[in-house]
Amino acid sequence: MSPLIQELIEKALVVGIVTHGLLIVFSFCTLIERRVLAFMQFRLGPNRTGPQGILQPFADGIKLFFKEEFIPAGANKPLFVLAPAVAVATAFMSTAIVTYGGALTVPAFGFLPEWLQGRVIELQIADLEVGILYLFALSSLGVYGIVMAGWASNNKYALLGGLRSSAQMFSYELALGLSWVPVILVTSSFRLPDIVAGQAGWFWNWNCFVVFPAFLVYVVAGTAEANRTPFDLPEAETELVAGFHTEYSSMKFALLQMAEYVNMITISALGVNMFLGGWNTGLPFLPPTAAYGLVGFFTFAAKVAGFLFFFFWLRGTLPRFRYDQLMHFGWKVLVPVAAVFILVTAGVLAALA
Amino acid sequence: MLPVYVPILILAVFAVGFAAFTIVVSHLLGRPRPTEAKAAVYECGMPAIGTARERFPIKFYLVCMIFILLDVDAAFLYPWALIYPQLGWFGFVEMLVFMTLLGGGFTYAWKVGALDW
Numbered sequence: 254m255s256p257l258i259q260e261l262i263e264k265a266l267v268v269g270i271v272t273h274g275l276l277i278v279f280s281f282c283t284l285i286e287r288r289v290l291a292f293m294q295f296r297l298g299p300n301r302t303g304p305q306g307i308l309q310p311f312a313d314g315i316k317l318f319f320k321e322e323f324i325p326a327g328a329n330k331p332l333f334v335l336a337p338a339v340a341v342a343t344a345f346m347s348t349a350i351v352t353y354g355g356a357l358t359v360p361a362f363g364f365l366p367e368w369l370q371g372r373v374i375e376l377q378i379a380d381l382e383v384g385i386l387y388l389f390a391l392s393s394l395g396v397y398g399i400v401m402a403g404w405a406s407n408n409k410y411a412l413l414g415g416l417r418s419s420a421q422m423f424s425y426e427l428a429l430g431l432s433w434v435p436v437i438l439v440t441s442s443f444r445l446p447d448i449v450a451g452q453a454g455w456f457w458n459w460n461c462f463v464v465f466p467a468f469l470v471y472v473v474a475g476t477a478e479a480n481r482t483p484f485d486l487p488e489a490e491t492e493l494v495a496g497f498h499t500e501y502s503s504m505k506f507a508l509l510q511m512a513e514y515v516n517m518i519t520i521s522a523l524g525v526n527m528f529l530g531g532w533n534t535g536l537p538f539l540p541p542t543a544a545y546g547l548v549g550f551f552t553f554a555a556k557v558a559g560f561l562f563f564f565f566w567l568r569g570t571l572p573r574f575r576y577d578q579l580m581h582f583g584w585k586v587l588v589p590v591a592a593v594f595i596l597v598t599a600g601v602l603a604a605l606a
Numbered sequence: 607m608l609p610v611y612v613p614i615l616i617l618a619v620f621a622v623g624f625a626a627f628t629i630v631v632s633h634l635l636g637r638p639r640p641t642e643a644k645a646a647v648y649e650c651g652m653p654a655i656g657t658a659r660e661r662f663p664i665k666f667y668l669v670c671m672i673f674i675l676l677d678v679d680a681a682f683l684y685p686w687a688l689i690y691p692q693l694g695w696f697g698f699v700e701m702l703v704f705m706t707l708l709g710g711g712f713t714y715a716w717k718v719g720a721l722d723w
Contacts, residue, residue, distance in 0.1 A: 257608060264613040272620055322636040326645035327657065338625035345621035349614050379613040386684060393677075404658075408647050412658045420666050423673035430680045437687040499648055504632030508625060577723035580669070584721045588676070588712075595683065596698075596705060599690060603698045606691065 259368050268378055272345060279514045280310030286565045293569035320503040332405035337508035340398025344515035347391040350384040351522045352377040352445045354532045354550035376550060385443045389430055396422045398512060403497035414496025417486050424583035425477035431591035432470040435598040436460050436527050449531030456535025461528040466594045468528045470587055475520040480513055482568040486576055521560035529556050668720045679708050
């Protein structure tokens with residue numbers, strides 16, 4: 254078999270594993286979120302379907318597949334169907350540059366074809382030179398799905414939800430993009446593996462300590478970008494029923510939810526890679542994780558789980574912003590802070606050089 | 607050596623295929639049985655007044671315009687940050703000038719109330 258075909262199969266395998274992994278993580282996120290919220294509110298949460306309710310996501314999935322697939326009479330049919338597809342496709346596409354750990358060596362199992370045994374696989378879908386720019390482009394595309402869903406429904410609540418969502422995501426995307434610049438300044442690379450490698454050694458080398466204000470801006474803007482509480486204005490149920498997905502049912506509703514959760518997972522994974530040391534354990538006396546693929550992967554996974562738990566925790570703790578407060582905070586606090594901090598970082602770097 | 611964008615193409619095929627598969631299968635399994643009440647716009651049980659294709663505040667448009675302007679400028683910051691170690695103080699002063707001009711525009715938008723909600 255020619256090396257090109259081998260590489261193609263390898264990449265297809267990585268894509269398949271990552272996307273299926275994301276689907277599994279998404280399903281269990283919904284369950285764990287409900288259990289965590291229930292725990293915080295002195296309830297039990299779903300615990301009847303299987304031990305500790307672990308079959309609940311599958312039950313939900315099967316139920317949603319058999320639900321009536323409904324399109325309201327006044328809706329714009331093509332856009333109404335297209336919107337969830339666009340939302341979920343862009344959400345999956347933006348996971349392409351995330352690194353899930355260092356390189357992994359495939360063990361020499363007998364049932365694997367010969368060329369795959371002992372092969373070193375990078376735990377990343379595409380190692381782009383322009384990695385962060387790609388992400389910057391795709392995060393803008395994610396707005397389309399929500400705006401289309403809101404407009405196509407021909408429902409006032411949905412329209413308001415979609416409009417609010419677009420304005421919110423625009424406002425916070427700017428702060429999100431600006432919060433990446435100090436990291437690029439420090440590492441001089443767009444590639445995520447370089448950024449992670451630049452944070453090796455002790456944990457105080459991690460970018461969250463090196464460029465702490467940028468990390469704060471990233472967490473706040475990332476929460477808003479994923480439409481999570483306290484920034485879940487698009488679906489503020491007390492004002493807008495359910496926002497942009499009011500009229501959606503069945504799997505189309507599930508796809509919109511999936512897009513939201515996949516975005517949340519991407520933002521967590523990206524935050525771990527850029528600010529929390531990626532697959533580095535932060536303790537240099539431990540074996541170098543880049544050499545032991547699985548150790549690196551589990552370090553990374555534990556950090557992502559922590560980040561996701563933080564999102565659930567926020568939802569259980571904070572009330573929702575008012576819309577004018579949200580816009581005020583995004584434009585008049587986050588953007589200036591991020592911009593000034595870029596200049597501060599640049600000045601300090603020039604003075605140190 | 608495989609071109610580096612091929613995996614992204616595979617991912618795109620996978621993502622679009624997944625979305626299409628899900629929508630088609632759920633359409634086949636959960637057949638719509640529309641009735642007049644079900645097909646009506648959801649307004650918490652009240653009869654809907656007018657359509658949703660209405661005029662909406664121009665503030666959303668203003669925010670979008672400011673976003674596009676500043677987002678393009680943010681995209682300029684990336685290549686600058688990438689080669690910053692080679693630029694040194696020269697790069698710092700250049701960016702200070704750029705950011706001052708940008709900040710002037712931002713302050714103008716702020717003062718005329720484009721950012722007030």
